[in-house]
Structures are given as structure tokens and as C-alpha cells.
Amino acid sequence: MKILTHNMMACTKRQCVGRGFPLLLEVKDVSKLEQEFNVEFTKNIFPKLDWKGITMVAAQFNLNLGPITEKSIEDEEFLKNLYNLLCNVKVMTGQLTCPNCQRVYPIDQGIPNMLLKEDEIYQDIQPEQQQQ
Amino acid sequence: MSRPEHIAPPEIFYDDVESRKYSSNSRIIEIQTTMAERAYELLSIPEDKEGLLLLDIGCGSGISGDVITDHGHEWIGMDISKDMLDVSIEREVEGDVMLRDIGQGFPFRAGTFDGAISISAIQWLCNAEKSHHNPRKRLLVFFQSLFSVLTRGGKAVLQFYPENAAQIEMISSAAMRCGFTGGLLVDFPNSTKAKKYFLVLFTGSNGSMPAAKGVGIEEAEEDGVKYVNRKTEIRRGNINKRVKTKDWIKGKKERQRHQGKEVKSDSQYTGRKRKPRF
Numbered sequence: 001m002k003i004l005t006h007n008m009m010a011c012t013k014r015q016c017v018g019r020g021f022p023l024l025l026e027v028k029d030v031s032k033l034e035q036e037f038n039v040e041f042t043k044n045i046f047p048k049l050d051w052k053g054i055t056m057v058a059a060q061f062n063l064n065l066g067p068i069t070e071k072s073i074e075d076e077e078f079l080k081n082l083y084n085l086l087c088n089v090k091v092m093t094g095q096l097t098c099p100n101c102q103r104v105y106p107i108d109q110g111i112p113n114m115l116l117k118e119d120e121i122y123q124d125i126q127p128e129q130q131q132q
Numbered sequence: 133m134s135r136p137e138h139i140a141p142p143e144i145f146y147d148d149v150e151s152r153k154y155s156s157n158s159r160i161i162e163i164q165t166t167m168a169e170r171a172y173e174l175l176s177i178p179e180d181k182e183g184l185l186l187l188d189i190g191c192g193s194g195i196s197g198d199v200i201t202d203h204g205h206e207w208i209g210m211d212i213s214k215d216m217l218d219v220s221i222e223r224e225v226e227g228d229v230m231l232r233d234i235g236q237g238f239p240f241r242a243g244t245f246d247g248a249i250s251i252s253a254i255q256w257l258c259n260a261e262k263s264h265h266n267p268r269k270r271l272l273v274f275f276q277s278l279f280s281v282l283t284r285g286g287k288a289v290l291q292f293y294p295e296n297a298a299q300i301e302m303i304s305s306a307a308m309r310c311g312f313t314g315g316l317l318v319d320f321p322n323s324t325k326a327k328k329y330f331l332v333l334f335t336g337s338n339g340s341m342p343a344a345k346g347v348g349i350e351e352a353e354e355d356g357v358k359y360v361n362r363k364t365e366i367r368r369g370n371i372n373k374r375v376k377t378k379d380w381i382k383g384k385k386e387r388q389r390h391q392g393k394e395v396k397s398d399s400q401y402t403g404r405k406r407k408p409r410f
Contacts, residue, residue, distance in 0.1 A: 005208050005228040008185075008244045012237050012277070021241055035226065041183030041206055048185075048244060048283075087206070090228075111217050114210075114232040114239045118264050 001112045002033075004045070004086040007053045009112075011098035013120055019100045022053030025060065029093040031110075038087075042079045045086070046072075058085060135295065141261035146192070146213035155193040155219045164251055167328060168196035170319065171249040171289040172203060174332055174342050184246040187281065189234055189290070190253025192216045194225035200249070201226045208245075210234065235270030237277030244281050248288040254331075255292045258299045271303060275310035282335050288312075290331040304331060313337050320346035378403030 011020030051068055058065050065081055072078045096105040096112060103120075106113050136145050146154065154160055177184065182204035188197050191209025193216050200207040207227035211217055217229050232239060235257050257274060258267050278288060294300045304316055312333040320326040323346065332341060381403045388395045 001230065002228045004185075004206070005230065008208065008240045010239060010241045012239045038183055038204075038206075040204075041185075044183050044246075045185060045206075050241065109218065110221055110229075111214070112230045114230050115212075116233070116236050118262070 001091045001107055001110055002087055003057055003089050003091075005112075006057065006091070006096070007050055007086070008048075009096070009114075011101060011103060013098070013101055013103065013116070016098055016100040020098050022050055022056055023096040023098060023105070025057060025091070025094065025096060027060065027091055027094040029091075031090050031092050033088045033090055035087050037080055037083050039076075039079060042083045042086075043073060046079075046082075054082075054085070061085070061089065135293075137256055137259050137295070141259075142256050143212045143214070146216045148215045148218075151193060151213065151215040151219045154216070155195070155223070161195055164195040165199060167251050167291050168199040168249065170328070170345075171196070171251060171291055171330065172199055174289040174317070174330055175247045175249065175287050176342060177203075177205075177247065185244065187238070187245040187248035187288075188227065189248060189250035189278075190256075191220065191227070191229055192251075194220035194223060194227065194229065196249060196251045197225050197227040208240075210238070234274055235265070237273045238281045240281045242280045243283050245286060246283055247286050248278060248282060248290075250288070250290040250292070252291060252293055254290050254303060255294060255299065258295070258302060268302065268306065271306035272310065275307045275312065278333075279310050279312060279335060285334075285336045287314075287335075288331075288333040290333070292329055292331065294329055300329070307331060307333055311335070315341060317341065317344050319344050322346070376403075 006023065006025055009021065009023055010016070011023065013020070054065070055068075063081070063085060065085070066078060090110055091107055092110045094107045096107065097103070098105075136142075139145055175186075184205045186200050186205050186207045188194075188200065188207050188209035191197050191207075191211050192213070194209060197207050197209050197220075209220070209225075209227055209229045210232040211229065212231070212233050214231055217231060220229050230239075234253065254271075254274070257270050259265075260267055282288060292303070294303070300316065307314075312335065314331070314333040317330045317332050319328045319330065321344070326346065382398065385395050385398065385402075
């Protein structure tokens with residue numbers, strides 16, 4: 001699982017809607033990838049990122065991205081570091097914990113297991129949709 | 133054609149053996165790639181646009197993801213079959229994959245993806261695999277969640293194999309109830325085999341439906357997935373053509389003579405059928 005995915009992810013159990021991110025990341029094993037720096041992509045993804053998640057993960061990997069401002073999007077060096085964090089770090093084993101409901105999602109062989117159990121499903125149907 | 137949905141739930145049907153078969157069969161790869169290309173085309177992303185983040189629903193071994201990578205975008209995929217995902221890891225696909233039942237919605241923040249594609253996945257949602265499954269509810273959860281993870285103005289192109297008209301109705305009505313606009317697009321509607329259903333959905337109301345392929349007859353022949361049936365082949369005479377003709381036998385004997393093997397000499401009976409004994 002790339003950090004990019006981690007940044008986009010959220011726990012979707014009903015009680016966690018809007019609060020289920022950033023998931024707490026516990027890393028046991030990491031592998032480095034070597035994808036080429038993609039400016040276009042980094043710029044596109046920039047406004048969508050959850051910076052709380054980024055700073056949290058960056059601290060875990062002892063990475064100092066420097067201060068993040070709105071002008072950071074013009075800073076080539078910053079974008080390069082950001083891209084390396086997002087797309088070239090792959091968590092192979094570890095686990096994700098929802099900050100709200102403490103549900104643990106294991107990561108095995110680089111694949112996070114996001115399957116919910118029977119009693120955790122159907123909680124995210126909104127009431128007005130059910131009435132229709 | 134048998135329907136895998138009738139055999140077993142997806143996470144069981146696509147086991148180790150089946151996943152490997154699926155991902156090494158060149159015909160399946162070709163069909164999947166063609167459909168993924170078409171789905172990508174239907175997303176109508178401008179040609180010079182690169183570096184978007186797309187969602188691949190039911191990504192399997194990442195064949196459709198490769199198409200996205202080729203167009204210069206990043207993707208995140210999900211599938212319910214662990215074995216399929218293992219194959220995708222082995223193939224070292226560029227995108228990221230996760231294990232998730234799409235009937236449970238998507239575990240992402242709202243407004244994350246610029247678009248979504250899905251190849252031959254959502255018909256699985258029409259079946260109840262477990263006692264607590266309710267296909268209608270699962271479809272609603274699926275589309276609601278899809279609506280929320282797409283950016284405004286985002287598009288989703290979902291290719292699927294409906295079993296009957298009721299399934300088409302069930303799927304598209306669920307999509308419309310969740311706020312999507314758009315509709316069903318049928319490529320090659322006059323062909324049984326090349327016919328493909330695409331559900332083209334927009335989160336905004338400003339999208340216009342793309343045109344279907346192969347509505348005219350001439351085009352249907354050259355484009356799309358080729359299908360060669362064993363029966364047609366026999367009719368065309370490509371199969372069961374007599375192989376061991378007189379010329380072939382003579383040629384073989386000649387070759388063996390060159391190799392220094394002991395070969396019976398040719399006579400007027402060489403290559404003739406024996407007369408029936410009864």
C-alpha cells in the first residue's frame with residue numbers, strides 16, 4: 001500500500017463518516033519503489049491531500065518536508081519530496097487503525113484488508129435514501 | 133457461456149488456480165484490455181491531460197489498471213479476491229490495490245478520484261452470496277459511495293455483463309437514485325458476442341452521452357473483440373481438414389529417408405484408405 005492510498009483512505013463505518021481519517025499507520029515492513037517523478041500528477045493531487053495525514057506519516061518516516069504553505073505547489077523540490085513519499089514508499093506489512101472507532105485493518109503483502117464483517121456493513125446507508 | 137456468478141462467490145471462484153488462468157490466458161487479457169481501453173475512451177479525458185487519480189473497481193490482476201498506467205495516470209484498485217490481488221502484486225502493477233467488497237462501499241475520503249472504471253465486476257453485486265446480502269441494498273451502498281468518492285464533474289464507466297433486462301434495470305435505477313446522471317451505452321448491439329454494456333455515469337449534469345460503437349453493420353466487423361467459434365471454424369473448413377493426405381505422407385517418408393531411417397518404398401497403395409473389413 002502506497003502512502004498515496006493511505007492519504008485517501010478513510011474508515012467508512014457509519015459512526016466514522018467524516019471522522020475516520022487519517023488512519024493511524026503502523027509500519028512493520030516497507031519497500032521502496034522507483035517511479036519517476038511526475039509533476040503533473042503531484043500538482044493535480046496537491047489540493048486533494050489531507051495534510052494532517054501527510055505530516056503524520058512524514059514524521060513516522062523521519063522526513064522533513066518543511067513548512068507547507070499554499071505556495072508549496074510552485075516549489076519543485078518540495079513536490080519532488082512529496083511525490084517520493086506518496087508514490088515511492090510502499091508499506092508491505094503493518095496495520096491501519098481508525099482514529100474514531102479503533103477498528104484495525106491489517107496490511108499483508110502490500111495489500112490492506114478492508115473487508116468489513118457482517119455486523120459492520122449497511123451502517124453507512126443514510127436514512128433519507130432508505131425511505132425513497 | 134457459463135456465468136461464473138452462478139458457480140461460486142467471487143472470492144471463492146477466483147481462487148489461486150482460476151486467478152492464474154485468468155491472468156495468463158492471452159485471449160482473456162486481450163478482451164479485458166480492449167474493454168478497458170474502451171472504458172477509458174468513454175471517460176473522455178482530454179488527450180493532453182495526464183496525472184489524474186482513477187479508481188479501478190474490481191481490478192483483479194490489474195489488466196485494466198495497466199491501461200490506465202499506459203495513459204499516464206495513477207490508479208487505486210480494489211477487489212474481493214485475495215488470489216487475484218496476489219497475482220497483481222506478482223505482475224508488479226504500478227497502481228495500488230486493496231482487498232474490499234465493493235458492495236460495502238469505498239473506504240476513501242469524499243471527492244478523491246477524478247474518474248472510475250470497472251471491467252466485468254458489478255454484475256456480481258446482483259447476486260446474494262451470503263445470507264445477509266441484499267443485492268438492492270448493496271447496489272445502493274455501492275453507488276452512493278461511488279458518488280461521494282468522485283470529484284464533482286467526475287465520471288464513472290462501468291462495463292458489466294447483465295444476465296437479463298431486470299438486472300440492467302436494477303443496476304441503472306440504483307445509480308440514478310444516488311444522484312448520477314448518464315445512462316447505459318451498448319456497443320455492438322446487433323452482435324451476440326461482441327455486445328458490451330457500459331454504464332456511463334456523471335456526477336454533474338453537464339455530461340453528454342458518448343455515441344455507441346458498432347451500431348452500423350460494417351463497423352461491427354473490423355472493430356471490437358474478435359470471436360472465433362469452433363463451430364464456425366469447422367464450417368469454414370479450418371478445423372478437421374484432412375491432415376494426412378497423400379502428399380503429406382510422401383513428404384514425411386522423404387524426410388525420414390533423408391534422416392537415414394528405414395522407410396517402406398512408395399507404391400500405388402501409398403496414402404490410400406484400407407477397404408472396410410465388415
